[in-house]
Amino acid sequence: MPMRLKLTCRDTTRLVLxxxxxxxxxxERVLVRVHLGYCRGCxxxxxxxxxxxxxxxxxxxxxxxxxxxxxxxxxxxxxSTDA
Amino acid sequence: xxxxxxxxxxxxxxxLRYARNQLRNDAWAEDAVSExxxxxxxxxxxxxxAAQLKTWLVGILKHKVIxxxxxxxxxxxxxxxxxxxxxxxxxxxxPNGHWxxxxxxxxxxxxxxxxxxxxxVLEACMEHxxxxxxxxxxxxxxxxxxxxxxxxxTGVSATNLFVLLHRARLRLRDCLQVNWFAGQRAQT
Numbered sequence: 439m440p441m442r443l444k445l446t447c448r449d450t451t452r453l454v455l456x457x458x459x460x461x462x463x464x465x466e467r468v469l470v471r472v473h474l475g476y477c478r479g480c481x482x483x484x485x486x487x488x489x490x491x492x493x494x495x496x497x498x499x500x501x502x503x504x505x506x507x508x509x510x511x512x513x514x515x516x517x518s519t520d521a
Numbered sequence: 522x523x524x525x526x527x528x529x530x531x532x533x534x535x536x537l538r539y540a541r542n543q544l545r546n547d548a549w550a551e552d553a554v555s556e557x558x559x560x561x562x563x564x565x566x567x568x569x570x571a572a573q574l575k576t577w578l579v580g581i582l583k584h585k586v587i588x589x590x591x592x593x594x595x596x597x598x599x600x601x602x603x604x605x606x607x608x609x610x611x612x613x614x615x616p617n618g619h620w621x622x623x624x625x626x627x628x629x630x631x632x633x634x635x636x637x638x639x640x641x642v643l644e645a646c647m648e649h650x651x652x653x654x655x656x657x658x659x660x661x662x663x664x665x666x667x668x669x670x671x672x673x674x675t676g677v678s679a680t681n682l683f684v685l686l687h688r689a690r691l692r693l694r695d696c697l698q699v700n701w702f703a704g705q706r707a708q709t
Contacts, residue, residue, distance in 0.1 A: 446618025448610060455687050459661065459668050482624040486694055489630045493643055493697075494662045496634050501539070501579070501663075 445473045543659040545652040553585040598676035609691040646696035658689035
């Protein structure tokens, strides 16, 4: 991608999403920060992505009963149900 | 059947659901789960009881699932196109790169994350991701592999992988917006 000094919203969302899967280089992080500073839409998008990250972490915990939280009241106790 | 075998068998449906969600192929999922149950029943002594039985089985299942991905590597790496011609980006943005519609405010994360129904919606949204997108997304989020590992196991190129993950996350976001957050807004 040709790096401009100002990112479009489309570029920003792409980088925000890539940030979930790779460490963004400093230059890209700065450009994203600058854009988020003045763009409400992208700030909201960024918050949505954070929420999804938290949601996936929560889902992994629910899927793994080693965690305290009750996985949606599903049959998690082995042998507690009869087939 | 021993009590242990009965308990292991009882978890089969749950394991199958995880395997299907990850592999997107019923036959492969059945194989992965059968291999998991077999491994568990052959070596019950390796279950120490330290973790819950389900946790232990899911740990085995993750390995068996990766085995399946390796075994079907060719199919996994070539079933990418055609399933998602529609580019969400083009719907989200104007030609000048600005939002068509400003993203909604999803509010305080704890409001959604504290609700069991939210996770049911999330899981349904994950299951509805198209095959290849769903597969790499689950590898990232369930198997918790990094992108290099996913490329290695699937034979998908890095460029392609980032496109797939990008689309998967946009679809997931869209699905949550429609099936959860839009409704929450209407209620309040």
